[in-house]
Amino acid sequence: MSERIKTISVGELKKLIDEQKDFQLIDVREQNEKDYADIGGELVPMGSVAENIDKFSKDKMVIVYCRSGKRSGRVIAALQAQHGFSNLYNLAGGILAWSDEIDPSIRKY
Numbered sequence: 245m246s247e248r249i250k251t252i253s254v255g256e257l258k259k260l261i262d263e264q265k266d267f268q269l270i271d272v273r274e275q276n277e278k279d280y281a282d283i284g285g286e287l288v289p290m291g292s293v294a295e296n297i298d299k300f301s302k303d304k305m306v307i308v309y310c311r312s313g314k315r316s317g318r319v320i321a322a323l324q325a326q327h328g329f330s331n332l333y334n335l336a337g338g339i340l341a342w343s344d345e346i347d348p349s350i351r352k353y
Contacts, residue, residue: 249320252307252333254341260307267305272319273339277311281339281350290315297327309335309342 260267271278271285278287288296290310300306300323308316316334323329335341343350 249317249324250333251313251336253336254345257307257335257342258346260305265305267307268301270300270306270308271310272308272316273310277339281343283309283339283342283347283350285309290319293319293323297323300329300332302329302331304331305333306331307333307335309338311338312340313338 257269269283269285271282271287272290272293273287274289275287278285285307286299288299306329308320310316313334313336316338320329320332320334323332337344339350
């Protein structure tokens with residue numbers, strides 16, 4: 245059985261950003277979604293993760309997000325099961341939660 249998926253809240257992510265902590269932020273949405281609502285993550289669309297494994301750090305906290313947390317959760321589960329990652333965190337609620345709780349100027353879609 246695979247390791248459970250760790251999560252981080254948008255409030256915790258905001259604190260990491262504000263404190264300039266060393267972590268990686270990865271957006272697994274599509275380019276058009278990032279163009280519409282962006283919180284600064286490196287774009288690695290879900291469909292291209294398999295050929296971009298090297299973009300995911302194994303040395304520091306990696307926070308993965310999408311619109312709501314579903315796609316990013318699937319990406320994390322696959323990376324943990326197939327590649328042994330243990331440093332991945334799913335942004336609970338994704339961009340929608342960020343818009344609701346942190347920055348209402350980020351447009352929902």
